[in-house]
Every structure is written in C-alpha cells, then in structure tokens.
Amino acid sequence: MSEIRSFVELVQSIYGTKDFIPLHEPRFDEKEKRYLAQTIDSTFVSSVGEFVDKFEAAISNYCGAGKAAAVVNGTAALQVALRIAGVNNKSEVITQALTFVATANAISYNGASPVFVDVDYDTMGLSPLALRNFLNEFGELRETGAYNKSTGKRISAIVPMHTFGFMCRIDEIVEIANEWNIPVVEDSAESLGSSYKGKHSGTFGLMGAFSFNGNKIITSGGGGAIVSSDPQFANKAKYLTNTAKVPHAWDYYHDEIGYNFRMPNLNAALGLAQFEKLNEFIESKKTVYEIYCKELDSGSFRMKEIPVDTEWNYWLFPVEFQDQESKNKFMEYTNSNNVMTRPIWQLMYKLPMYENSQRDAQINTKLLAERIVNIPSSAKKV
Secondary structure: HHHHHHHHHHHHHHHOOOOOOOOOOOOOOHHHHHHHHHHHOOOOOOOOOOHHHHHHHHHHHHHHHOOEEEOOOHHHHHHHHHHOOOOOOEEEEEEEOOOOHHHOOOHHHHHOOEOOOOEEEOOOOHHHHHHHHHHHHHHEEEEOOOOOEOOEEEEEEOOOOOHHHHOHHHHHHHHHHHHHHOOOOOOEOOOOOOOOEEOOOOOOOOOEEEEEEOOOOOOOOOOOEEOOOOOOHHHHHHHHOOOOOOOOOOOOOOOOOOEEOOOOHHHHHHHHHHHOOOOHHHHHHHHHHHHHHHHHHOOEEEEOOOOOOOOOOOEEEEEEEEHHHHHHHHHHHHHOOHHHHOOOOOOHHHHHHHOOEEEEEEOHHHHHHHHHHEEEEOOOOO
C-alpha cells in the first residue's frame, strides 16, 4: 500500500493540490474567452460563421489532409464517414472490442454489425496479424467485395482505433485491407497530434474521425471532425452533415437523407482557440509523462511504453499492472483519495447489445482489460 500512497503524493505534487484531481481536464485562458466573445458579438453562434471555416482549415492543414468537416461530436463523425465508405444494413465492419462504445455504436447506426478482432499488446490497437488471420479464415473475395463466409455478409469497412493516442500499425492494416478491397476508416477520436512513421493519424485510410469532447487533448465542448486526403469525401461529409442541402442562394432543397450534425460556430471558436495551443499542451503533457516515468518505482505497475514509430500526443497515460488484483487495489485507493483513475472500457462483447457479435480469441484484448489503468494526464496549469 505504501507504493500507492507514494503515487498519490506524486500526483498531488505534479498538479499542486490535494483536492480532487481529475483524469483529464481542459485548460482555458483569455484566448478562449476572446474568441467566444467575438462569436457572440457577431451573432453568428450557430452553424454558419468564420470560426467553423477557420477550425476546419486548421485541422486539415495540421493533419496533412485534403479537407476537414467539423461536426457535433466524434461519434457523428465516425457514423457519417462509415456511411460514405459504403457501410449499410447488409454488411459487417471489422473493428476492435477494446474501444469506447461509440466505435461500435457508429457501426450500428448504419445498420451494420461489428466484428471484433484482437489488438496488439504494445499498441492496444487493431492487430494486423489478427486481422489477416481472421480474413484468411472467414474472408471470401468476390467481384463485389469481401464477404464473411460464416455469415454471408459483405465486409464493408475496417475501423482501427488509435487507443489513448497510441498509433496502431495502421500502414500494415491498410495494406491488408487493400488486398481484400475493404476501405479503412480510422477512429482517431483520441489521437489528434499523434503520427506514425511521420504521417498523422486519420490520413492513412479513406477517412479519419476525430473527437473534441471535453476530455480530449483539445476541446470544443462537444465536437468532432471528419478528415480525408481526398477532398471529395470531406465534401460529401460536409454536405451530409448539413442536412444534405443542395447549395443555393436562397432555396431549400435536399436530395437525400442527411443529418443535422453541423458544428456550431460557438463551439468552433472554442475549438480553434484550443487548437492554437495544441503543441503547448502536448509538450506539457510530455513533461508530466516523463516525471511519472522517472519517479514511479513500483514492483506492481509500470508506465506503458510508447509504441515504436509513434509520435504520441500523450493524451491519456496508461499504467500496466501485473495482475487484476493489484490493479483493483490501486483503483480503490486512488479514487478514495481524490485521485481519479480509470480502467479500460468494458470490452464491447461484454455489453448486451454486442454480446453475440462474432469475435476471435481476443487474447491481448483480455489481458489488457485486466491490467491497464489510466492515471491523471492533464497538462500542467500555467
């Protein structure tokens, strides 16, 4: 128990308080207030306004994507990206069970069924080896695409998720997907600022979906974005999330079923102010992570190492325990002493709506769920 007490004291010293310390809280200053005031003064607080355009341009330029479409949240971003990729109610989508429920829900919103494939232990993201093994066993390539021999359904997309900002082996996943003629849509909700082999998250596949929820590395309050290196997909996303309205100076004409998923200008103003400090946040969080790595000297847990070839955004800091019992003791003590710690989410196939979904052995997924806890990861206060 002494090592856990020492951990609590370390966290308190990093953040300079013995009051409640959250897992990840946003940092605001006068810039956010100024941009919000400008938006209010302009009266353009809804889905039309200069900050929406500026925020989209900033995100796409930073990622090296062709274009971005800002939306109300990361789940909506993934849902629409999947629809554009061709996901529908007669198909399946391969993804990972080690993820937040929004990943599987976005698949379900399109009427498709998720199929869960194991993750790599080091990246905690979709495993190329597990993906290849699954497709070799169950996949069948036809003229109209890849199909699951056990269900007869078309495999309409592959959705890897970059867990806690760690990058999965996305280049290998895309290579396998291309062999099977399956589009890749990246769930990059947690990985703004992360890159793999010099290329930014969200730009490897057909499209990428980001989240700017209040607990992300930057926040627009609620918000998300779809990015694509091919502008036609981002343009389609912008159109669909704007109620599928055909552009016209004054007429209201909609030629297919769309969504009212537009990001309000008010949220974009907050998001842009946050984005302009993204590199500062990453550097501050890197400093906190390095303090943890230097000071934590425990026999029962250790910091999860950054995967090879990943430039990490340091979103959430995972620690790895030797077993579930020591993990549970750690969580009970820390949360009882004003230090917020959280485990990995409940695995998707343990939730009632996805318990019958097809899955492989999930060996690494189960081990990680038993052993990983996230510790306070906020940028330090200035």
